[in-house]
Amino acid sequence: MTRVMSTDSPDKSAAAAEAKPVTMAAALNQALADSLAADERVVVFGEDVGTLGGVFRVTDGLAGRFGERRVFDTPLAEAGIVGTAIGMAMNGLVPVVEMQFDAFGYPAFEQVTSHLAKLHNRTRGRLALPVVIRVPFGGGIGGVEHHSDSSEAYYTHTPGLRVVTPGTPADAYLLLRQAIACPDPVLFFEPKRRYWSRETVVLSTDGPPIDRAVVRRPGRDVTLIAYGGMVATAMEAASEAVSEGWDVEVIDLRSLSPFDEETVAASVRRTGRAVIVHEAAGFGGYGAEVAARLTERCFHYLEAPILRVTGFDIPYPPPHLERFHLPNTDRILDAIARLQWEDEDRG
Amino acid sequence: MTRVMSTDSPDKSAAAAEAKPVTMAAALNQALADSLAADERVVVFGEDVGTLGGVFRVTDGLAGRFGERRVFDTPLAEAGIVGTAIGMAMNGLVPVVEMQFDAFGYPAFEQVTSHLAKLHNRTRGRLALPVVIRVPFGGGIGGVEHHSDSSEAYYTHTPGLRVVTPGTPADAYLLLRQAIACPDPVLFFEPKRRYWSRETVVLSTDGPPIDRAVVRRPGRDVTLIAYGGMVATAMEAASEAVSEGWDVEVIDLRSLSPFDEETVAASVRRTGRAVIVHEAAGFGGYGAEVAARLTERCFHYLEAPILRVTGFDIPYPPPHLERFHLPNTDRILDAIARLQWEDEDRG
């Protein structure tokens, strides 16, 4: 099954359009609308995504615009949603489904790991599974228990899945278009706390490919690696670091699996120091892979061990305590400070 | 809820007993029997664990000996098994349940992550969840698809769970007794390929605590870190390494979560080199955490980056191809060889 971006012309005209302030939620909504318009195989379904437009309004208006056969509510059952999406993909559709909150994707875990991730492989490539699972993830919105998990590491450890997550509204649009156009199954993690953050941009499918990290801020002293909701936090920390005399490079991974080793390792070889940031618990988290891999590839370039700034190794805390749990700029700066600068001459 | 080993006397008499050759499956069976006998709160249930005695015969004879109220078959539903185990634990029992094969634990993923791991925390410690989930894991037995997964990393990344795995028959007995006596929920991974391996020992509850790693073979040049089915492979590799001039220390982690940093880091600080081995896919696997953590703690002692010998980043292959996938002594020796020995003087 070959699938190309069939949206060149609208996007080119868009490029001429004026930049407007857009929230990440609106950018995602636009990406879904444009994908539905561009490819009639695309269907969007899940809990409350139809009439209501999703609890975060990411699917707002789509059922009205594209009709109940393209965008629809399902019974309340996540394994059911992913399992039927797999069957639909076997029959030529491109399902884009939603898990209402990250932790509510767990009931679908078997369908994701045993089938979605494996069917292409099991059938020697004869079946393509172009399914996208949208997962609002992470904390910072004062959600009560089970509403703020970061489960990306479960999926990045599962061969056969792609795992991506945008850090900005523009990238939310681009990455979701790319995820829907991708022949592989994609876990698409949406950082809830950034749904309402705005960026003034022209949404476009021009940009780095789905599996590329991008340098969001160049710097010489240390590489700060982030993704999803932590990209903005990392950018802030980088700004604050200036006054401490550190010139921080910030990398937005975008694609967690596959990992863009080339881009990230090149940066770390240049800076000799790196810090990875994520909200999920540190132990066995995604940052472990990044640290282990980069250490292996860049060992002799490293001035200090690669450090991780992550959530604690605890269940996600209740709203009144989450601020103690979440990585913030202070913790990032503190980690940077611990990167053994003593012998360094940094101008 | 305080729970002590209430088996001192039988074990002490056992210590006087003669060592006999015992398979890991038999050792596990004995551990279940002794736990059932020692603590009337213990119940054993799952698919085919009663009348049949389990597809690997680990529960053989227990239903007959302890009766249908202590050891019983359930309907075929893994979320049901774990979910009801949670309810039983809330009511004072100590359930020991079986997931028939590793991949068939996935349907229970939500119950494990959202409840089993969290209920103690959610209730401020008022509920204890002394549930043990036995999971036959790993490959090497020629199983067709879905029968050879290694899913430990999903659970080690989940705070609130303990994850342990034995490498020898004696430790299978000890660790399972400890897991059942432990007030925390424990994922107990049983390396299928070692079910029939024998050791001549007296089974006993004397030994290192549940959360301690052990040095299975002391050595000076490099630390080889393994667990479960790979412990025997690591021991073999260590023997073979002698002829190459390497004195290899082998650590059997036993407890994957919590990780016994003290024991392992002490070894790595001594040797300056380390290799981690596991069957699971490397990317985001448990070895990533071990490598990242040890690098952070032992950075200035390291002569080379910590290397990982793991399964490839692919779905577990079919029987005729698994030998290409599984870590073996050659790959371990090859990794050791890549630990930048050039400048070293090793006697």
Add this chain to the structure above:
Amino acid sequence: MKTQYARRSEATAAGTLLPSATPLQLIDADGHPGDNPGSLRLPGPDVLVELHRRMVLGRRFDSQSTALAKQGRLAVYPSSRGQDACQVGAALALRRQDWLFPTYRDSMAVLTRGVPAEETLTLLRGDWHCGYDPVQYRVAPQCTPLATNTLHAVGLGYAATLKNEDQVALALLGDGATSEGDTHEALNFAGVWKAPVVFLVQNNGYAISVPLAKQTAAPTLAAKGIGYGIPSLLIDGNDAAAVYAAVRAGVSRAAAGEGPTLIEAITYRVEAHTNADDASRYRASAEVSEWLSRDPIARLEAYLRGAGLLDDASAARLAAEAERLAEDVRQRMNADVSVDPAELFEHVYARPTAALERQRAELLAELSELEEPAL
């Protein structure tokens, strides 16, 4: 021998496992005796008076909580207004030793079971995940992952059977939750084990925005019972007497070793899903008004007044009691929460691991550096 045919004789009697065609009712919307009581028997006057009292208190608690959520004093509040009869009838029908397994929506039931208001609201205020001691009240933590609590109820109930203890578990769930696999597995395990469990489905017509017709094609949710060999009841969920009687009957069956019962109670959520929801997006206000006319409190009040069990004076005393409760809730929730960051590491395991102790120390050091008080 013919294993699969073993129950075929019962199959002919399958009809006995089906619910009635229309909901059973003891007191109708006008406060008169319902004309379809089925096997249910009207509870005694004391119980009826107490059902009414607890509904009035519960309703006031609920409206106060809704207000507090709007004011930002609670992180979120899922109201059970309109479902008062289910909440109160179910909780009161339990005996001391029985367990309640509530969802996020069932705060009124938790309160009625005896959990203090402040502890009931801990979760929704956001200080901790569960504010009460489940064992003390025999109330499981309010459950958010849908349907998962049904399995816990079955396990807890079956544990009682295994221990030869007389204890029944009541699992609350919504119409939406019946679609989850866990509900199926719970009903199935309960049926096979003859576990002492009562399943009460509060069918309030919606799962957030999704109406029942998109949730199931079954004639009734109660009709699912036969698929598990579980007898079922379809009842009017706005009739507190019917809810009480049905749950009581289920508890009695269970206690007598006759196994589980499935009850579907037809009711309605009058408020939006939570304070964060905009219900006008998916339902007409006329529908809400219609349901308001079937108010569970009004009908029981009418009945009690007709039977001489309530008068203006006792109604006024009750109203005053409700106001005192509301005032107490307001005061407690308006007080600033004191949380202890060190507690984050406390209950992950029975004893904190070395790693968690290190993390706690790091956090505390960080906080003292920031010269920010730890509370």
Add this chain to the structure above:
Amino acid sequence: MKTQYARRSEATAAGTLLPSATPLQLIDADGHPGDNPGSLRLPGPDVLVELHRRMVLGRRFDSQSTALAKQGRLAVYPSSRGQDACQVGAALALRRQDWLFPTYRDSMAVLTRGVPAEETLTLLRGDWHCGYDPVQYRVAPQCTPLATNTLHAVGLGYAATLKNEDQVALALLGDGATSEGDTHEALNFAGVWKAPVVFLVQNNGYAISVPLAKQTAAPTLAAKGIGYGIPSLLIDGNDAAAVYAAVRAGVSRAAAGEGPTLIEAITYRVEAHTNADDASRYRASAEVSEWLSRDPIARLEAYLRGAGLLDDASAARLAAEAERLAEDVRQRMNADVSVDPAELFEHVYARPTAALERQRAELLAELSELEEPAL
């Protein structure tokens, strides 16, 4: 308005959604017309002859495979001997455009659907996970994780509806698999979506060692249908004519837009669960013998001979055909498998990632170093 009451009128007619009390049968164990055909109609002579032929071939294929597994030429083989009527009746009832969703046990059905024997056995020999092209044969990969395939069938069927294509999905599952949450969700989605799906439960009395009585307390598994608004049939699963007719009826309903059908076929697994299983641990040999006397092939053969549709000559020709098939299977399976280690990295993603290409190169380098041929 009263959303929840919408289907109450149907509830009175609920009886129509229940299966018959005893299994429908077109041809009885002695080869005579069954006395409880219900709504099923006997297929024409051509179909009956073909059902018989395919069962004879299927049975031979199955016994050959069992032998090969014992000889270690297959990694494992789960026999469907005894369930031949279900396997063949179901597969033949499908139209060209329809899809079959088999489990690990349904190799006979896969073969009958037209997949070459060698491709059918790829999974069980252990060369690859699925040896055939699912799209070419419209046969999903044989599914091991129980019940998961039911959801795929519903999705595939509903996709056909969405695309306005006439295509029906047949999901095969066992009695044990009905306990899994996925089965529930599949039946529910199918009911709500009126998806063109037929669910055929082969109730062979056991899930490995666990007998039906420990699996469910339902009067019949077919009785689950009403809980999803799905009409159901209880049939004699050793009667190939009944299986064919029932599945055909389900396919016709689905194709006509009337939605899903649930069929429970009562049958028996004559062999152990797989070659690795010891069935004597959990069932009496008398039980097996009794079921052998209800052999699906013998009864259809008796019927055909009675009807003049089969004679010694045609039976002998068929036996010879079956032997040729067995011989072919033997030869192919006794040939040594050639596998390509490089393929490990081939189909993980549409195109191998850089990391996978590196891993492939490493493996190939390692193999060439070992001077071990790559095959």
